[in-house]
Amino acid sequence: MANEEQIEAWNGSMGEKWAERQDRMDALLEPLSRLALEHANVGAGEVVLDIGCGCGATSIAMAAKGRSVTGYDISAPMFAAARERARGVDNVSFVEADASRVALEPVGDVLFSRFGVMFFDDPVAAFTNLRSGLKPGGRVCLLVWRSLMENEWMAQPLGAIMAFIESRGAPNPRAPGPFAFADKDYVAELLAKAGFVDIGFEEIDGKLELGSSAADAVREFSEMGPLASLLEQANERDKAVAAVQEVMAAHVDDDGAVRMGAACWIVSASVA
Numbered sequence: 001m002a003n004e005e006q007i008e009a010w011n012g013s014m015g016e017k018w019a020e021r022q023d024r025m026d027a028l029l030e031p032l033s034r035l036a037l038e039h040a041n042v043g044a045g046e047v048v049l050d051i052g053c054g055c056g057a058t059s060i061a062m063a064a065k066g067r068s069v070t071g072y073d074i075s076a077p078m079f080a081a082a083r084e085r086a087r088g089v090d091n092v093s094f095v096e097a098d099a100s101r102v103a104l105e106p107v108g109d110v111l112f113s114r115f116g117v118m119f120f121d122d123p124v125a126a127f128t129n130l131r132s133g134l135k136p137g138g139r140v141c142l143l144v145w146r147s148l149m150e151n152e153w154m155a156q157p158l159g160a161i162m163a164f165i166e167s168r169g170a171p172n173p174r175a176p177g178p179f180a181f182a183d184k185d186y187v188a189e190l191l192a193k194a195g196f197v198d199i200g201f202e203e204i205d206g207k208l209e210l211g212s213s214a215a216d217a218v219r220e221f222s223e224m225g226p227l228a229s230l231l232e233q234a235n236e237r238d239k240a241v242a243a244v245q246e247v248m249a250a251h252v253d254d255d256g257a258v259r260m261g262a263a264c265w266i267v268s269a270s271v272a
């Protein structure tokens with residue numbers, strides 16, 4: 001089955017943990033999310049497809065402004081949170097389906113995603129399908145991470161942990177995962193192959209507030225996300241956690257919170 005591993009992961013502990021922390025995740029991503037929503041500039045009466053909408057934050061934000069939004073996702077625990085949060089909000093609906101294969105009608109004005117499109121096994125096929133959900137002239141606005149090395153919030157703690165992990169060789173940077181769309185030439189090529197035109201990239205740099213203190217940030221990294229599973233495999237877990245603590249401590253601001261640099265693309269494209 002296409003996208004099997006990701007569907008399993010997002011329906012398992014990854015999706016459950018994200019859903020438990022939905023407000024914290026939304027607060028963390030807010031500075032980047034705001035820029036993407038501004039960039040999408042969805043107008044009155046426009047129809048939006050929010051791909052990989054997760055717990056629904058961006059779908060609900062757009063619907064609250066009167067836009068008509070359908071969120072697509074494959075994570076049951078995240079959808080449960082999205083439906084709960086969307087109670088009383090008009091103009092928003094959710095479809096539990098693999099966005100790469102779901103049957104779509106060409107009714108959309110905007111294809112939007114906040115970090116929800118980097119998980120397809122076959123991105124060209126997925127975006128060819130997603131294009132079928134847009135009207136002629138419809139546009140795309142995708143917020144995706146740039147490279148791991150440009151995202152110090154992940155690269156630095158990861159680097160600290162890797163000293164305690166047996167090397168398994170370099171991973172494929174385009175394998176489904178958060179950083180799969182880092183290479184803009186690759187993304188431009190796949191969108192062109194999927195039939196999009198006017199493909200463009202805007203660099204977004206910001207800071208993520210990872211925790212209210214170094215200890216809070218370390219706790220969060222040890223409980224959720226790729227670093228949590230690596231910490232489970234570390235030879236000397238306590239030393240690996242201490243190394244992450246050291247990284248976090250070096251980024252404590254005057255108010256005690258930990259903030260580190262984040263780097264994204266806002267990808268735009270349209271349908272001829």
Ligand SMILES: C[S@@+](CC[C@H](N)C(=O)[O-])C[C@H]1O[C@@H](n2cnc3c(N)ncnc32)[C@H](O)[C@@H]1O
Pocket residue numbers: 003006007010015025029051052053054055056057072073074075078097098099100113114115116117119120
């Ligand atoms: C990093 S989360 C982002 C969630 C949400 N957009 C947000 O910013 O809070 C990635 C999302 O993509 C979803 N996803 C992954 N593969 C998918 C697929 N094939 N079809 C639809 N959604 C998918 C996951 O279930 C998850 O909700």
